[in-house]
Amino acid sequence: MKKATMLGLVAILMTLMLAACGSNNGSSNTAATNNAGTSEESTAAATNSLEKIKAADKIVIGTEGTYPPFTYHDASGELTGFDVEIAREVAKRLGVEVQFEEAPWDSLLAGIDAGRFDSVFNEVSIRDDRKEKYDFSDPYISSGAVLIVREDNTDIKSLADLKGKKSAQSLTSNLADIARENGAEIVAIEGFQQAIDLLNSNRADATINDNLSFLDLKKQKPDLALKVVAEAEDASQSGGVFAKNQPELVEAVNKALADMHSDGTYATISEKYFGEDVSK
Numbered sequence: 001m002k003k004a005t006m007l008g009l010v011a012i013l014m015t016l017m018l019a020a021c022g023s024n025n026g027s028s029n030t031a032a033t034n035n036a037g038t039s040e041e042s043t044a045a046a047t048n049s050l051e052k053i054k055a056a057d058k059i060v061i062g063t064e065g066t067y068p069p070f071t072y073h074d075a076s077g078e079l080t081g082f083d084v085e086i087a088r089e090v091a092k093r094l095g096v097e098v099q100f101e102e103a104p105w106d107s108l109l110a111g112i113d114a115g116r117f118d119s120v121f122n123e124v125s126i127r128d129d130r131k132e133k134y135d136f137s138d139p140y141i142s143s144g145a146v147l148i149v150r151e152d153n154t155d156i157k158s159l160a161d162l163k164g165k166k167s168a169q170s171l172t173s174n175l176a177d178i179a180r181e182n183g184a185e186i187v188a189i190e191g192f193q194q195a196i197d198l199l200n201s202n203r204a205d206a207t208i209n210d211n212l213s214f215l216d217l218k219k220q221k222p223d224l225a226l227k228v229v230a231e232a233e234d235a236s237q238s239g240g241v242f243a244k245n246q247p248e249l250v251e252a253v254n255k256a257l258a259d260m261h262s263d264g265t266y267a268t269i270s271e272k273y274f275g276e277d278v279s280k
Helices: 002-047 049-056 084-092 103-111 172-180 192-200 211-220 247-262 263-272
Strands: 057-065 097-102 135-138 141-150 168-169 185-188 209-210 227-236 241-243
Touching: 049 057, 049 084, 049 247, 057 084, 057 103, 057 168, 084 097, 084 141, 084 247, 084 263, 097 172, 141 211, 168 172, 168 192, 168 209, 172 209, 185 247, 192 209, 192 211, 192 227, 209 211, 211 227, 211 263, 241 247, 241 263, 247 263
Parallel strands: 057 097, 168 185
Antiparallel strands: 135 241, 141 209, 141 227
16 A cells, blocks of 8 residues: 555656646747747847937948048038038938948948948949949939030030040040040040140040039039030939848938928039039
8 A cells, every 4th residue: 555655646746747847848938939039020120220220310321521522521621512411311301310431432332241331322323233232222313424625616516526536534434435436536634623624725625524523613613614515325323322131221211312302402402512403
């Protein structure tokens, strides 16, 4: 009887222990499941750049700061320019502060790769090769190549008229290619200002260059005796640049840009720097 009683007690104790283990395992599994769910939610939140920006109350934007009139420092040393003002207004409409981080052109997109910037606003042309690696906002500026000559020049009225004429161009640029294709003799330059100087001194007959750069030049020097006589067919469009797969952030920026067009803010900024709407 005593042996049977002891065996019965052992069986009861084992049953109770197994039940307890089962209960603990269930709790552990439930906790693990809950923790996994929380981890997945945290990861999703961490990869949502818009939520991260809102939480930090700040968007970090990469820009050169050395490329007037788009991004540069004024006489007082303050960072300004067309792209800078567009970016500031976008941040305002997102409801956050903006922090600009200046970097050389070659390292701007790498700054997105490294997570240093949430975006780049710096006249970055929207191209298929770049779209493979980055997302872009809707275009906020458009510019094409134009043929510039002296105001007293009556011989050159189109690109075809460059045949046999001297055109001031950077040797390796696509603009030099356009001039060559139209029969021009290339006069080598290092930059836009040098082309203008050659035109003014009659050492070149023409230059093919960026329309927005010319508009800015005319705004700064309205009495400059130069004119645009033709435009190249293809215009380049620029937009804000973002890391891939951030649809919420891109959508929010696109809405801000659209609202700026609707309420006239974009036109005000554009006319300040170029004297016309440069989104078209």
